[in-house]
Amino acid sequence: MxxxxxxxxxxxxxxxxxxxxxxxxxxxxxxxKTDKTSKHGTAKVNWIAGLIHSVEKVLLPDGSRTNAIERGMPEHEDWYYQKDGGECIYGHIRVREDDVVFVPRIDQPKPFLFPANSLPSQLISRTHACELARDEDFALKLYGALCAGVWIQEGRRWQGGWDKAARTVVEMRGLNEPYTKFLLGDADEREVTDPGVIDLMESLGWTLEIPDxxxxxxxxxxxxxxxxxxxxxxxxxxxxxxxxxxxxxxxxxxxxxxxxxxxxxxxxxxxxxxxxxxxxxxxxxxxxxxxxxxxxx
Structure with a gap:
């Protein structure tokens, strides 16, 4: 390092x-110029500035190998891969001379809990909303709307931070994805006017506040x-x-x-x-x- x-x-x-x-x-x-690649049997590790940037052909617990492995939660400095059904499994990379092995965490991340009846809780508890969020494009637009919008419901105001917006969307998707997928992803955190998102929010009784x-x-x-x-x-x-x-x-x-x-x-x-x-x-x-x-x- x-x-x-x-x-x-x-x-x-x-x-x-x-x-x-x-x-x-x-x-x-x-x-x-600091980019390097080291070979470890079948697997490879790609380095930048002395730190692991990506890995290839990592050995998984079931004996298979994958290139589709990414950094997970910043607070844990872990990695994750997605199973066939989309569920994310978190763990650490063990670089050996003869291989690169993914070691799952014993304590997989727990669901993030929001206050009862808050906007995130209402979205997470609605089956239809969660089904919509499974679509990647819709999820990005919903994330942007939760980031940028101020939402009103019967006198209550909700304006969450980007981290809360990201955690809301990943909980809706139900795949145990890292919230950084949206925080560091391709979403536009200014996008609040997508008609599909507006319709969903209004179906829950939330309307967008438009300041002067x-x-x-x-x-x-x-x-x-x-x-x-x-x-x-x-x-x-x-x-x-x-x-x-x-x-x-x-x-x-x-x-x-x-x-x-x-x-x-x-x-x-x-x-x-x-x-x-x-x-x-x-x-x-x-x-x-x-x-x-x-x-x-």
Whole structure:
């Protein structure tokens, strides 16, 4: 494992990362120069920056082999594969000289419990809603609506964080999938107007709150300020090892303009200064529309 604290001391000044220096390690990772593959009998391990990025032909408990194995829960640093019926099994990768073996966890993840009669609980308890969520495309749209929307039911308001939205959808799907499948997936966390999702929510008595333009702008500006404050605090945290969870985002790492938000947040995460929870919280707060404008510029 590469120790960022030892390998990159020259990249920091006063506790804050300096992504603009385009230093050797970032350049090397970005250019694929730290990529390596090791063979272990039939199996292979693909490495980036000294950490496992992916594995091939892993030996499963039933004697079969698979390439379809991915990182699971960030808090457990585990991996998972899906059985024929879609159920996810979690465990750890054991790399031996002659093989790579998947060892299942004794304590498989338990269902995430939401307060009774909350919006997530209502969705999870409805058979029709769960059947709809089994469709991958619908699940992504529902996740986006739960992330971005403020939902009203008889005077109650529900606006969940991205992690709660992701946990809701995976519980509805009933496959024991990691919530990171949606948090780090291809969903648009601004998507709230899909007709099928709106119909489902209204069938449960929940309607979408549409704030006026001034309120929307004020809320976005406030949340973006909080996001930038969070990023600044993380940049001043002690430098540590490259976190295992960041390997799912390693391809986003790049040298570049020090004022570029993508450069700053990915450098901070890579250097072990930002937890997975803070990484997600930043994106939950930051104005993604503004990021699109910055990319266009």
């Amino acid at each position: 590469i120790k960022t604290g030892a390998a990159m001391n020259d990249l920091f000044d006063g506790g804050r990362a300096k992504p603009q220096q385009n230093v050797t390690l970032i350049r090397s990772v970005h250019a694929g 333009e001034e309120t929307t702008k004020r809320t976005r500006d406030d949340k973006t300020k909080r996001a930038l404050k969070l990023l600044d605090e993380c940049e001043r945290a002690p430098i540590s090892d490259i976190p295992e969870w960041y390997m799912r985002r390693i391809m986003a790492l790049r040298p570049g303009n020090p004022n570029d938000i993508l450069v700053r947040i990915n450098w901070t995460a890579f250097s072990g200064q930002m937890s997975f929870q803070n990484y997600i919280k930043f994106w939950e707060l930051y104005d993604l529309d503004q990021l699109d404008k910055e990319d266009e510029d």
